[in-house]
Amino acid sequence: MILDSKIPEGPVAEKWDKHKFNVKLVNPANKRKYDIIVVGTGLAGASAAATLGELGYNVKAFCFQDSPRRAHSIAAQGGINAAKNYQNDGDSVFRLFYDTVKGGDYRSREANVYRLAQVSVNIIDQCVAQGVPFARDYGGLLANRSFGGAQVSRTFYARGQTGQQLLLGAYSALNRQVAYGKVKVFPRTEMLDLVMVDGKARGIVVRNLITGKIESHSAHAVILATGGYGNVFFLSTNAMGSNATAAWRAYKKGALFANPCFTQIHPTCIPVSGEYQSKLTLMSESLRNDGRVWVPKTVEMAQRLRKGEITVNDIAEADRDYYLERKYPAFGNLVPRDVASRNAKLVCDEGRGVGSSGLAVYLDFADAIKREGQAAIAAKYGNLFEMYAKITDENPYEKPMRIYPAVHYTMGGLWVDYNLMTTVPGLYAAGECNFSDHGANRLGASALMQGLADGYFVIPYTIGDYLAKMPYDKVPTDHPAFREAEQAVIDKNNQLLAIQGTRTVDSFHKELGLIMWEHCGMARNEEGLRFAKQEIRRVREAFWRDVKVTGVGEELNQTLERANRVADFIELAELMVDDAQSRKESCGGHFREESQTPENEALRDDENYAYVAAWEFTGVGNEPRLHREDLEFENVKLTQRSYK
Amino acid sequence: MAGSNPNAKPMSLTLKVWRQKNRDTAGQMVTYPVKNVSPDMSFLEMLDVLNDDLEVRNEEPIAFDHDCREGICGACSLFINGRAHGPERGTTTCQLHMRHFKDGDTITIEPWRAAAFPVHKDLVVDRSAFDRIQQAGGYISVNTGGVPDANEIPIPKTVADKAFDAATCIQCGACVAACKNASAMLFVSAKVSQLALLPQGKTERKTRVENMVAQMDIEGFGACTNTGACAAECPVGISLENINKLRREFIVAKATSENIA
Amino acid sequence: MSWFTKTFSSTMGRKIIMSITGLFLCSFLVVHLIGNLQLFYDDGGAAFNLYSYFMANNIVIRIMEIVLLLGFLFHIYDAIVLTRKNKAARPIEYAEVRPQENSTWSSRNMGLLGTVILVFLIIHLWNFFVPARFGGLEGVVIEGAEYENLYVRVVESFQIWWYVLIYVLAMVALAYHLIHGFQSGFQTLGLDHKKYTPFIQMFGYAFSVIVCLGFAIIPLYFFFLY
Known part of the structure; x- marks a missing residue:
């Protein structure tokens, strides 16, 4: 298989405009003859479904949640980037493009990222027109704030819930199309397989989560907008239901999976408090605008702190190590996420961590409160402080917050070309579900931007190019391909239900998560990865021998839902480890201990690894096949990232 | 690993x-009896522990x-000890922590009760x-593309803030659950006021409120x-002011819209 | 249905009717109370009987009486319709509820309070309005003309302890009904404003207490002091 990224010719700034002109169009009257399936109703899915409905296609949108509005995009806090340059601080499309490529540690495709930066400005216009209540200044115009990895203020925000407000905008556009009859939404419906006819994606098999019925839906094209796979780690900032099943089953049907080891560990999360912990809560990165990160200067002092012999206020200013400000004077507390996370791990590994577990660092607002007053800080971060207090029972206005990194986002995902089509014809991937724009590390406030860019402004153009070449005829859902896929899904469910072992689904998930966090988390090495692979295989084998799934298939069965997802996470975890093992350089969120600078910074190997690793499924337990898409950089000079 | 309060007894x-x-x-x-509940657990984590137990005992979780x-996200929806989302104000069930309960407590857990919210399981x-209420009109009719520059629509900060306050609704349904009449007025009003306050939403404000209120009635x-x-009981503090705003919108729409159907 | 009937048969429309009729009935209470104050004239009931005659014979009052009747009927009818709808909106009750944590008792029991008031109203009408209007009272001569002596009926009625008790309890119920109803009526019409709502709430509270106290004093006055 030769990977063709289909990047248009010409200068990067002109590629998208040229491409939009060159793609085939579907006549407005003919659009109604095409059916499109959209799986997932987060920012990418809802915006794609709504826009395609507006264009005249017949859209079916699926989500496992009880309402499209609950997709996990809802939980994004900080903001959305756009190269509006409203603050007159020197921002431009090129600068956003440059920052994103650099922030991604030069492992993303220039053409895609440039397009992302270009359409970022349209997104803000679109959202405001829909009634999204972005923060505003007293003059009535839009406000911005700065975010990690950038030296301009280009982030638009809606208090601490930008994700909810953007998703509600897309959801309202979706609702409008539902009212017009152009989109039909299937909530509480989970995709369990992709159906291919004549080598093309022609539909999906789903499980109705209320009745348990296995059903088929046919279409001319399928868009997966099913989010990331951070829940491989069990503990992450993802929602409990976030899963990789749709993408994984597409992978097993032939779609390549790119850069699976690129996971983002977010530096500002509330630390783990106990074994019962079900998820981790993110505190928006925007907190780093005003909070200062520190740990005690000495191990001895940190130990006394952990034992409760002294309190945080007993530590004199001179005994505090503001390690980010010390090591990175130019960016200080605003270094990119991977750098901030890794440094937190470093100081904790040195024994200077705080909190009873020693796995936390301080994020201190005392200076900001002194400088701006408590009211000003409360206005900016009030809801985050409240959330922190609710979870930890500590008042962050009086005591510094304790934070620790947690798995947050996955840059890897289904491989897509410039049109966002996977290697399966007719199967598209949008949003976090694809690998395309963030390279090895995503900058803050860029996930929302990418989800909406893909859904509102990219797929609606590119999908027409594919459909224009498709005949109108529909594949009936009693076609053998559908029947076969349905049967396979039913068999798999029955197999899970029949094991009747002794261990709960969650126990396997937690075990898998620990293996991944230890060996394929913030730092990876050859030996650990080799060990992890064995361990994952052991877990997989034990899962299929000893898992206990209660209830039956033909009813609402949350255990069965989880069992299916965990089964896929286990397989995906192995691919992540394979990918991490094969990429022997460090880049972005992927830190190979064997590849670091003398100052312990990630050391890239551009000569050997400036490529996208796209993996092909060859059967469970078999070694996947690696395909490389070489990355070419014509507009950005590859340098060792430096935030000093 | 221990929590913020390592001395707290299970x-x-x-x-x-x-x-x-x-x-x-x-x-x-x-x-059901539950043991070893840490005060740092969230309410749902406590239920996870119980469910784990049930599964091991081959009972349905x-x-x-x-x-x-x-x-x-607004998904969690438990009526705990006679209150929507439990005893803490301004808190969803998932953010409710067990430290707000005492050893030996009996806790009643029920689903939201409303004819319009039938129990699945x-x-x-x-x-x-x-x-469906939002599909009836909870949107501004703009297609993707072809919209003005975001800063061409200045909105006074006070108006934007008010619209935002309404827009924070997480659609959990606690308002319906807590209301003795299972009324959805707070939810509907939050959606209507957000869009009615903003200049972008003014064009459709009359049809919007008429249709959404009609759908609210149809839903029962x-x-x-x-x-x-x-x-x-609203976990995000949606204000009653919105309900009054909805009423003004409704009265004005009914009195002045040209819709005679 | 026309848009008009549709509007007023929707839940919000019916609440608007509840609110308008309720506030109208409040205005009636004021008129009624002011009239009743004639009972305190130390003139053997002459002023009160003249007032009662005026109320029974003035054409404007008679027309308003019909409006008042309609006000009551609509208020009661919509209350019944809405209560049934509200009950249907929650077919299965909670095993445990703690509404005291989120709302006042009177706001949750307007139907109960209204029923108490309705029962009282029937007793009240039967005892005073029906004989005054349809005959059955003794005559009395005031300044040479013959009038019906409603005053004597009042004095006699309020010598009975349980009758006085019914009145006083009914007025307590009315007070609670109004404490919630008065300000709620304004809200239902969307009349809410940062500047004026606190005043409406205060006024409503004072109104409810003063008016009901005013009515309750009458039977107590005649029972204890007359």
């Missing part, structure tokens, strides 16, 4: 939980809705009525008696 609790097989069968309260577990209810929600229970 608690033993008695849970009385509504169990119901599906929409068509009757349900009943079932009592309790079905309940939950997803983000950080108070924003155990504590899981069908809230699609809320989606009760009437608003201004008890204020909804706002008191």
Whole structure:
């Protein structure tokens, strides 16, 4: 298989405009003859479904949640980037493009990222027109704030819930199309397989989560907008239901999976408090605008702190190590996420961590409160402080917050070309579900931007190019391909239900998560990865021998839902480890201990690894096949990232 | 690993939980003891522990809705000890921590109760009525593309803030659950006021309120008696002012719209 | 249905009717109370009987009486319709509820309070309005003309302890009904404003207490002091 990224010719700034002109169009009257399936109703899915409905296609949108509005995009806090340059601080499309490529540690495709930066400005216009209540200044115009990895203020925000407000905008556009009859939404419906006819994606098999019925839906094209796979780690900032099943089953049907080891560990999360912990809560990165990160200067002092012999206020200013400000004077507390996370791990590994577990660092607002007053800080971060207090029972206005990194986002995902089509014809991937724009590390406030860019402004153009070449005829859902896929899904469910072992689904998930966090988390090495692979295989084998799934298939069965997802996470975890093992350089969120600078910074190997690793499924337990898409950089000079 | 409060003692609790097989069968309260509950656990984590136990004992775990577990998706929906989302104000069930309960407590857990929210199973209810109300008009009719520059629509900060306050609604349904009439007025009003306040939403404000209110009635929600229970129990603090705004919108729309159907 | 009937048969429309009729009935209470104050004239009931005659014979009052009747009927009818709808909106009750944590007792029991008031109203009408209007009272001569002596009926009625008790309890119920109803009526019409709502709430509270106290004093006055 030769990977063709289909990047248009010409200068990067002109590629998208040229491409939009060159793609085939579907006549407005003919659009109604095409059916499109959209799986997932987060920012990418809802915006794609709504826009395609507006264009005249017949859209079916699926989500496992009880309402499209609950997709996990809802939980994004900080903001959305756009190269509006409203603050007159020197921002431009090129600068956003440059920052994103650099922030991604030069492992993303220039053409895609440039397009992302270009359409970022349209997104803000679109959202405001829909009634999204972005923060505003007293003059009535839009406000911005700065975010990690950038030296301009280009982030638009809606208090601490930008994700909810953007998703509600897309959801309202979706609702409008539902009212017009152009989109039909299937909530509480989970995709369990992709159906291919004549080598093309022609539909999906789903499980109705209320009745348990296995059903088929046919279409001319399928868009997966099913989010990331951070829940491989069990503990992450993802929602409990976030899963990789749709993408994984597409992978097993032939779609390549790119850069699976690129996971983002977010530096500002509330630390783990106990074994019962079900998820981790993110505190928006925007907190780093005003909070200062520190740990005690000495191990001895940190130990006394952990034992409760002294309190945080007993530590004199001179005994505090503001390690980010010390090591990175130019960016200080605003270094990119991977750098901030890794440094937190470093100081904790040195024994200077705080909190009873020693796995936390301080994020201190005392200076900001002194400088701006408590009211000003409360206005900016009030809801985050409240959330922190609710979870930890500590008042962050009086005591510094304790934070620790947690798995947050996955840059890897289904491989897509410039049109966002996977290697399966007719199967598209949008949003976090694809690998395309963030390279090895995503900058803050860029996930929302990418989800909406893909859904509102990219797929609606590119999908027409594919459909224009498709005949109108529909594949009936009693076609053998559908029947076969349905049967396979039913068999798999029955197999899970029949094991009747002794261990709960969650126990396997937690075990898998620990293996991944230890060996394929913030730092990876050859030996650990080799060990992890064995361990994952052991877990997989034990899962299929000893898992206990209660209830039956033909009813609402949350255990069965989880069992299916965990089964896929286990397989995906192995691919992540394979990918991490094969990429022997460090880049972005992927830190190979064997590849670091003398100052312990990630050391890239551009000569050997400036490529996208796209993996092909060859059967469970078999070694996947690696395909490389070489990355070419014509507009950005590859340098060792430096935030000093 | 220990929590922020390492000295807190584990608690033993008695849970009385509504169990119901599906929409068509009757349900009943079932009592379960739970041990070793850490005060740092969230309420849902406590249920996870119970469910783990049940599964190991080959009993069916309790079905309940939950997803983000950080108070924003609005999926969790438990009526705990006679209160929507439990005893803490301004808190969703997923953000409720066990430190607010005492060792030996008996806790009653029920699903939202409303004709418009039929029970799917155990504590899981069908809230699609809320989606349908929004499909009736909870949007601004703009297609993707072809919109003016974002800063061409200046909006006074006070107006934007007010619209934002309404827009924070997480669609959890606690307002309906807490209201003695199972009225959805707070939810509908939050959606209507957000769009009615913004200049972008003014064009369609009359048809919007007429259609959304009509759908609210079709779904079978009760009437608003201004008890204020909804706002008191709302986890994100949606204000009663919105309900009054909805009424003004409704009255003006009914009096002046050209819709005579 | 026309848009008009549709509007007023929607839940919000019915609440608007509840609110308008309720506030109208409040205005009636004021008129009624002011009239009743004639009972305190120390003139053997002459002023009160003249007032009662005026109320029974003035054409404007008679027309308003019909409006008042309609006000009551609509208020009661919509209350019944809405209560049934509200009950239907929650077919299965909670096993445990703690509404005291989120709302006032009176706001949750307007139907109960209204029923108490309705029962009282029937007793009240039967005892005073029906004989005054349809005959059955003794005559009395005031300044040479013959009038019906409603005053004597009042004095006699309020010598009975349980009758006085019914009145006083009914007025307590009315007070609670109004404490919630008065300000709620304004809200239902969307009349809410940062500047004026606190005043409306205060006024409503004072209104409810003063008016009901005013009515309750009458039977107590005649029972204890007359």
